[in-house]
Amino acid sequence: MQKKYQTFTKFFEFKALVEKELGKKIKALRSNNGGEYVSQEFKDFYVAEGIKQELTTPHNPQQNGVAERKNITIVGAAQAMLHDQGLPLHL
Numbered sequence: 001m002q003k004k005y006q007t008f009t010k011f012f013e014f015k016a017l018v019e020k021e022l023g024k025k026i027k028a029l030r031s032n033n034g035g036e037y038v039s040q041e042f043k044d045f046y047v048a049e050g051i052k053q054e055l056t057t058p059h060n061p062q063q064n065g066v067a068e069r070k071n072i073t074i075v076g077a078a079q080a081m082l083h084d085q086g087l088p089l090h091l
Contacts, residue, residue, distance in 0.1 A: 007036045008045070015049075030054040 015026055029046070031037040033055040046053050079089050 008039065008041055011037070011042075012045075025049075026051055028052040028054055030056065032056050032060070033058045 011029075019025060026049075029037060029051055031054075037053070038055070043053070045051070082089055
C-alpha cells in the first residue's frame with residue numbers, strides 16, 4: 001500500500017512541475033494497468049483535474065506504440081554510435 005501512496009505523491013509533484021515549466025495541463029495518463037495508477041485516490045484525482053485515464057493490457061508493451069517507437073529510435077542511435085566507433089553491435 002505504501003508504494004501506491006508514494007506513486008500518487010510523486011505523480012502529484014511531477015504534474016505540478018510539468019505544468020509550471022511548460023505552462024500546459026496534463027490531458028491524459030497512459031499506464032499499463034499494473035496497479036500503481038488505478039487506485040481510487042488516482043481515479044478521484046483524474047476526475048477532479050480533467051485527466052483522461054488510458055489503460056493498456058498489463059505486460060503488453062506493444063500497445064504503447066509511442067514508447068516502442070522511441071525505444072527503437074534510441075536503440076538505433078546507440079547502434080550507430082557503436083558502429084561509428086568500430087565497436088561490435090553486441091556486447
